[in-house]
Amino acid sequence: VHYETHKEALQEALRGGRRSLEPRGDTGVGLLNQGATCYMNSLLQALFYTTEFRQVLLRWRFNAATHGDPAQSIPLQLQRLFAQLQLSSSRAVSTKALTAAFGFSDSASREQHDVQELCRLLFDALGRSAPTLSEEIDKLYSGKTVHYLRSQETADDGSSPPESRREEKFLDVQVPIEGCKTLEDALKKVVGVEVMDGDNQWFCEALGRNVDALKGMDFCEMPNILCLQLLRFVFDFTTMRRRKLTDALSCPLEIDLNFLFGQDTDGASHIYELSALCCHSGTAHGGHYHAFLRERLDEAASRWCDANDATVTVLSHDQEQCLFACRKVTLDDGSEVDGPRAVSSSDAYFLVYHLRDCRLPPMNDDEVPELHRREILEDNIRLSELQRAYEVHRQLTEVKVFAPTAAQLALRKRVAQQLQGLTGDDGHGEEDLHAEPVSIALSVRATKTVAEIHRRAVDALLAAAAKRDGEPWPWATNLAEKANGGSRSRLRRFNPQTGEAGAALDKQYPLGEALGTGSSTPPTAALATPLILELCGLNKEFEVYDENLASVVVCRWDDARQAVALGARDVLRLRL
Numbered sequence: 021v022h023y024e025t026h027k028e029a030l031q032e033a034l035r036g037g038r039r040s041l042e043p044r045g046d047t048g049v050g051l052l053n054q055g056a057t058c059y060m061n062s063l064l065q066a067l068f069y070t071t072e073f074r075q076v077l078l079r080w081r082f083n084a085a086t087h088g089d090p091a092q093s094i095p096l097q098l099q100r101l102f103a104q105l106q107l108s109s110s111r112a113v114s115t116k117a118l119t120a121a122f123g124f125s126d127s128a129s130r131e132q133h134d135v136q137e138l139c140r141l142l143f144d145a146l147g148r149s150a151p152t153l154s155e156e157i158d159k160l161y162s163g164k165t166v167h168y169l170r171s172q173e174t175a176d177d178g179s180s181p182p183e184s185r186r187e188e189k190f191l192d193v194q195v196p197i198e199g200c201k202t203l204e205d206a207l208k209k210v211v212g213v214e215v216m217d218g219d220n221q222w223f224c225e226a227l228g229r230n231v232d233a234l235k236g237m238d239f240c241e242m243p244n245i246l247c248l249q250l251l252r253f254v255f256d257f258t259t260m261r262r263r264k265l266t267d268a269l270s271c272p273l274e275i276d277l278n279f280l281f282g283q284d285t286d287g288a289s290h291i292y293e294l295s296a297l298c299c300h301s302g303t304a305h306g307g308h309y310h311a312f313l314r315e316r317l318d319e320a321a322s323r324w325c326d327a328n329d330a331t332v333t334v335l336s337h338d339q340e341q342c343l344f345a346c347r348k349v350t351l352d353d354g355s356e357v358d359g360p361r362a363v364s365s366s367d368a369y370f371l372v373y374h375l376r377d378c379r380l381p382p383m384n385d386d387e388v389p390e391l392h393r394r395e396i397l398e399d400n401i402r403l404s405e406l407q408r409a410y411e412v413h414r415q416l417t418e419v420k421v422f423a424p425t426a427a428q429l430a431l432r433k434r435v436a437q438q439l440q441g442l443t444g445d446d447g448h449g450e451e452d453l454h455a456e457p458v459s460i461a462l463s464v465r466a467t468k469t470v471a472e473i474h475r476r477a478v479d480a481l482l483a484a485a486a487k488r489d490g491e492p493w494p495w496a497t498n499l500a501e502k503a504n505g506g507s508r509s510r511l512r513r514f515n516p517q518t519g520e521a522g523a524a525l526d527k528q529y530p531l532g533e534a535l536g537t538g539s540s541t542p543p544t545a546a547l548a549t550p551l552i553l554e555l556c557g558l559n560k561e562f563e564v565y566d567e568n569l570a571s572v573v574v575c576r577w578d579d580a581r582q583a584v585a586l587g588a589r590d591v592l593r594l595r596l
Contacts, residue, residue, distance in 0.1 A: 023416075026409040027463070033406055034413075039330040041403070041410045042111035048315070048325060048332035049105045050112035055130035057115060058329055059300075062311035063135050063142075064098075064115070065327040066296035066372055068105050069313040070245060071383050076156040077102055077146075078387050087149060094145045095153060097121040103392035107385060109400040112330035132306060135298050135370045136192060136249040143191060161191045164241035166282075169216075171224050172232040182226035187240070192247035198254065202270045202347075202362075203371075204279075206250070211237055211280055238282030242290055244378045246277075248371040253304050264304040271297070271371060272362040273344055289377055296372035297363060312343065312363075316380055416463045417531065418548035421477040422514055424495045424555045426457035430519030432591050435575055435584070444583030449590060457516070458493070460484055461548055466532030470525045474511050477553055498555055510562060514552035520593070521552050523565045569595040 023030075033041055037052055051061040067073050082096045090096055097118045104113045122145075143161070147154030170183040193210065200206040213236040216222050222233035256263045277290040297312040310328040312335075317323060324335045324343070335343065349359035374380070385393075433453050436443055443450070460480040464473050478499065485496035499509065513522030525534040535549060556562050576590040577583075585591075 022405075023409045023412040023463070026405055029402075030406050030409045030413060034410075036114060037112075037330070038410075039112040040110050040114065041407055043407060044109050044111055047334050048327070049108050049110065050327065050330035050332045051105075052112050052114050053329040054116065054119065056132040057119070058309040059132055059135050060115065060119075060138055061329050062298045062309040062327065063138055063370070064101070064118075065105075065311050065313055065332075066298060066370075068102055069296060069315055069325075070160075070372065070374075071316060071380050072160055072245065073157075074102055074106075074383065075387060076153065076160070078389065080150055080153055081389065091117070092121050093149060094118070094121045094142075095149050098142075098146070099389070100392050100395075103388045103396055106383075106388060107393065107396045107400075108403075110403055135300075135309065136194075136247075139192065139247065139370075157191075158189075160245050161243050161247060163190050163239065163243040163246070164188065165190060165237050166240050167237050168235070168282075169222050170234045170236075171222070171227065172234060173224075173227065175226065182224055192249055194249050194251055196251045197267075197269050198251075198265055200269060201267075203248075203272065203275065206269065207277070207280060211239070211282070236282075239277075239280040242277065242280075242375070244375045245295075246292055246373040246375075248373070250369055250371065252300065252369055262304045264300075264302075266366045268364045268366045269368055270347060270362045270364045271368055272347070272360050274360060274376070275373065291376045292373035293376050294363075294371065295374045296370075297365075297368055298370035299365060299367035300369040301367050309369075318382075319380070413463075415465055415467075417466050417535075419462050419464060419473065419477075419531075420459050420548040420550050421462065421481065421511065422516065422550065422552045423458035423481055423493070424499070424509075424553055425493070426459065426516070426552055427514070427519045427521055427593075428588060428591070429453070429455070429457050430516055431573065431593055432519075432586050432588070434518055435573060435591050436586055439575070439584050442584045443586055444578075444581050446581070448578075448581060448583075449586035453586070458484065464531060466535075467530050469527065470511060470529055470531055470534045471527040473531055474509070474527060474553075477511065477551075478509065481553060495555060499553075508556045510554050510556075511551045512554050512565075514550045516550050520571060521554065521565075523567070524554075524562070525551070563595075566595070572596055 030041075039050065039052060051057075051064060053061065077095070077099050080095055080099065082090065082093060082099075084090065087093045087096065097120075101113070101115060101118050104110075143157050147157060165188050167186045167188060168183055171181040174181050195203070195206045196209050197206045200209065213234050215232070216235050217232040221230035222235070223229070224231045224233070250269065252265045253262055254265060255261075271294065273294050275292050275294075277292060281290070293314075295314045298309060299311065300309050301307050310326060313325045313327055314322050315325055324340050326333045326335060344361045344363050347359035347362050348356045350356055388396075429452070432449075436450060436453055458481070460477065462473065462476055462480065464476070482496060482500055485493055485499075510527070511525045513525070514520075515522070525531075554562070572594045574592045574594060576585045578585040578590075
């Protein structure tokens with residue numbers, strides 16, 4: 021009864037994928053893939069597991085007068101999605117409301133984009149929609165670099181060498197990795213110094229002449245949360261094509277970034293801890309994204325998860341040790357010792373580091389806005405009902421039982437198609453060929469016997485016949501007369517396209533076994549299993565089915581019409 025009550029809603033939910041109906045468990049909530057949105061899913065999970073960003077977003081409040089249409093508000097839809105990730109009892113939730121707010125079409129959801137590009141667009145969209153969010157994002161992610169051109173010649177008065185300086189804000193850092201084995205090596209290339217001499221000298225306005233100079237970039241302010249994009253995709257001028265660098269890069273769990281500061285160092289500690297690692301497997305032209313995420317359980321404890329679209333898996337201790345193995349450090353004498361723990365990956369693409377000394381705020385469910393919390397609570401209650409129905413659904417199989425005349429009708433339709441041109445143009449005998457055969461659909465447990473399914477099918481077909489206006493179907497009258505004992509009808513396998521009936525189902529067996537699944541479990545066919553209810557005439561015996569016999573179709577030739585006759589008595593199937 022519970023299943024039948026929620027059957028329609030369950031079928032609608034299943035169209036979005038069964039993951040949304042599976043329980044959450046203790047591993048977190050995943051995100052459903054819309055076709056090629058794994059890149060977005062990995063970034064959204066990385067942002068969600070960043071507690072500071074999540075709190076900033078959840079503190080924001082939507083105002084229709086200021087922010088317009090709720091469906092087009094990116095902050096509101098992202099806030100709602102984060103609330104679902106925090107409170108939903110579903111294994112995975114949809115991102116369609118968010119992509120609709122982005123303005124993505126269905127085709128855009130099936131095209132893969134870049135994680136770092138999406139991160140910039142998302143931050144920009146949040147900032148434009150809500151200036152307060154722009155300020156908060158800057159506080160978390162924004163740092164400053166200084167680009168300099170420094171003369172190698174002193175001023176004429178003996179003062180410090182003149183230089184040109186330009187400060188620039190950043191929300192992420194693009195890191196060239198070609199030829200590098202470690203993240204530290206790659207970052208050193210970012211702050212590498214270029215010597216400008218010879219024909220490439222710098223014209224120094226303060227000195228009024230071309231001089232040798234040093235050109236480079238230093239970091240002068242570092243954010244609490246540092247995002248690094250590893251430049252794995254490069255343009256190959258030999259092949260004139262984009263390609264992916266697949267060399268492994270060692271990224272430490274903990275990294276001291278003081279070496280990024282030049283003359284402007286503030287003397288503070290700049291030790292960062294890895295908190296998210298977005299990986300891309302595949303080629304420069306396509307692939308799959310997933311993310312390793314560090315979940316803070318409290319101030320001292322944490323665990324690593326693998327967020328792979330709809331599935332979020334907690335890594336075991338052994339898996340963590342394997343992922344973050346100790347680096348091998350070579351000493352001056354040539355011997356090797358264990359160094360810091362690091363992940364060595366040829367797929368690592370987007371990294372998120374947290375400043376170690378930055379205290380992470382605790383995250384509570386009551387920080388979710390009341391509007392979302394109430395909505396998700398109601399959704400969880402509905403989901404609980406659907407999950408109960410889904411448990412029943414998983415034990416059910418769908419069968420479609422056709423009325424006895426369906427075999428003859430399907431056979432005549434097939435003959436009309438195959439002998440088109442030989443059946444005449446007057447439509448004689450084809451009056452009923454456009455009608456759909458009478459059938460009923462049943463959702464049944466595979467553990468039920470064929471005899472029980474047979475009784476339900478007879479009752480359902482008779483009920484359908486009773487609702488018909490006009491003359492009763494002849495087969496229904498015969499079925500009603502024979503329905504008491506059920507001994508003069510049986511269920512057989514059926515091919516609705518050819519009209520051919522297969523082996524009869526043994527009434528004493530459970531349906532799952534009778535259908536050949538080898539057990540009492542439901543068949544795995546995506547469509548309902550077609551069966552036909554066969555009637556046996558008075559003083560006659562049921563046909564003994566032999567799969568080795570050939571099927572031969574005989575049609576009567578109407579000499580008067582000079583055409584093949586298609587009436588109910590004119591087409592016959594023989595098994596020889």
